[in-house]
Amino acid sequence: MSALKIAIIGATGAVGTELIKLIEHSQIPVLRLRLIASSRSAGRQIKFRGTSWPVDVIENTSDAAFDIAFFSAGGAISLKWAPRFGAKGALVIDNSNAFRMNSEVPLIVPQVNANTLASRPNRGIVANPNCSTIQLVRALRPLAQAFAIRQIVLTTYQAASGGGLRGIDELLTGARGVLDRTCEPTSERFPVSLAFNVIPHVGELSGDGVTLEERKLVQESRKILGMPELKLTATCVRVPVINGHSEAVYIEFSDCVPLNKARELLAREPGIQLYDGASCRAYPTPRLLENAGDVHVGRIRANPDDGRGLWMWVVANNLQVGAALNAIQIAELAITNRLLGEQ
Ligand SMILES: NC(=O)c1ccc[n+]([C@@H]2O[C@H](COP(=O)([O-])OP(=O)(O)OC[C@H]3O[C@@H](n4cnc5c(N)ncnc54)[C@H](OP(=O)(O)O)[C@@H]3O)[C@@H](O)[C@H]2O)c1
Structure with a gap:
């Protein structure tokens, strides 16, 4: 061409x-x-x-x-x-x-x-799509195709880079200020200062208590997965990580889903790196990701009190994958x- x-x-x-x-x-x-x-x-x-x-x-x-x-x-x-x-x-x-x-x-x-x-x-x-949506739907795709989902509940742990270069600067400057005891961190890019902090507020907060980021996750996931009725609810949290978003995702299926089957489907999915729980590859963390183009999934486990429930920990480079x-x-x-x- x-x-x-x-x-x-x-x-x-x-x-x-x-x-x-x-x-x-x-x-x-x-x-x-x-x-x-x-x-x-x-x-x-x-x-x-x-x-x-x-x-x-x-x-x-x-x-x-x-x-x-x-x-x-x-x-x-x-x-x-x-x-x-x-x-x-x-x-x-x-x-x-x-x-x-x-x-x-x-x-x-x-x-x-x-x-x-x-x-x-x-x-x-x-x-x-929005960065936190992309990694979520890539991890959900093989499971949503194989099993009926009743609802999804997730919490995101979103990096400063989601707020652009100024977000990264604000985190680094704020962290230095706290460590050197020279200044109180500023909060121009985030609702309150992010250094050594955790903020349950990403995007505009509306009257019903839901943030724009949480609304985007729901609406965009439905559109991309072609599941307009998908029940999904989220809390989006900004954390003092420079780059890389993490998500703790709980999926409740309509019926019991064997853990091995879920692992097998994720392991076969192109672009997903599965962490099997063995020693050093027990789970991914945002600062130590190796293949920045993949979605990293670990801590896959069943809810011991309900065979229809499954947890997974999903991490990706938000500037690349997202x-x-x-x-x-x-x-x-x-x-x-x-x-x-x-x-
Ligand atoms: N960061 C993420 O993880 C992420 C993920 C998905 C989507 N997005 C979306 O991607 C977009 C950019 O995000 P970012 O994180 O890259 O932000 P950023 O680091 O703040 O970069 C913003 C860019 O826009 C340029 N810009 C600002 N005003 C402009 C204007 N009037 N005309 C032309 N260019 C202008 C800036 O130029 P200067 O350098 O000259 O100011 C800079 O190049 C946003 O819509 C964001 O929502 C971001």
């Missing part, structure tokens, strides 16, 4: 930086790269496959057309600009939550619902299936 014109909007952010690294090492042929960020970063140069590419502002792209545009600069930028890029022929892969629940926009995790990209989507926009890598896998799917505008 011919080399592609690619735009990355939010190229200097936590997700954008991972996107550039992953595309650089992928098989995607790149003719031209357009790197977009805010005016604060305009003029910076970023190296990609041996060439330096300048960072520009989005307003300067108005007469350019792209094959693929990755959007990672927040919902407001996506709402305004993604339809314009799509109208000019780009396949837009949007990391924000601007279009995820739009019924005309596919919400894709390639390992789960690649089939929803079968035809070129309306207005050219494909949505990338954002950049998923977006690139959508792009690769579109390339393989010849779904780009000019193919």
